[in-house]
Amino acid sequence: MAPATCHPSKPTITCGRRPSSRAARPPARTWEAAPKPDAKLDAYATEVQAAFEAGELGSVASKEELEKLRAAARATGTKDRRVNIRLASADVRDLQALALREGIPYQTLIASVLHKYVTGRLVDRG
Numbered sequence: 001m002a003p004a005t006c007h008p009s010k011p012t013i014t015c016g017r018r019p020s021s022r023a024a025r026p027p028a029r030t031w032e033a034a035p036k037p038d039a040k041l042d043a044y045a046t047e048v049q050a051a052f053e054a055g056e057l058g059s060v061a062s063k064e065e066l067e068k069l070r071a072a073a074r075a076t077g078t079k080d081r082r083v084n085i086r087l088a089s090a091d092v093r094d095l096q097a098l099a100l101r102e103g104i105p106y107q108t109l110i111a112s113v114l115h116k117y118v119t120g121r122l123v124d125r126g
Contacts, residue, residue: 079111095109
């Protein structure tokens with residue numbers, strides 16, 4: 001008799017056990033971004049978009065300013081530390097659902113929320 005399974009569609013994975021490295025692993029779960037509604041542009045935004053698409057807009061920053069901004073962005077965006085934390089399964093599911101609606105990976109969402117919190121930019125609406 002075959003062991004009980006968590007998911008009838010995946011009979012090779014049993015409850016409470018990880019598949020061995022030799023066993024066939026199920027395909028990785030993929031998330032699709034929810035389709036975003038078409039934005040309605042006002043007259044000014046439509047004018048700016050048309051100017052951009054026609055190549056009529058250019059940068060007002062000098063090369064030195066741009067390089068300074070690029071260096072700051074590289075330094076800010078560098079993720080040089082790995083952290084492992086335990087979270088409640090319900091919280092992870094909620095984070096995954098939020099990230100799916102935003103069209104970003106849930107790890108990126110977690111990192112963004114933590115970054116906003118430590119920099120004082122996370123606003124409590126409650």
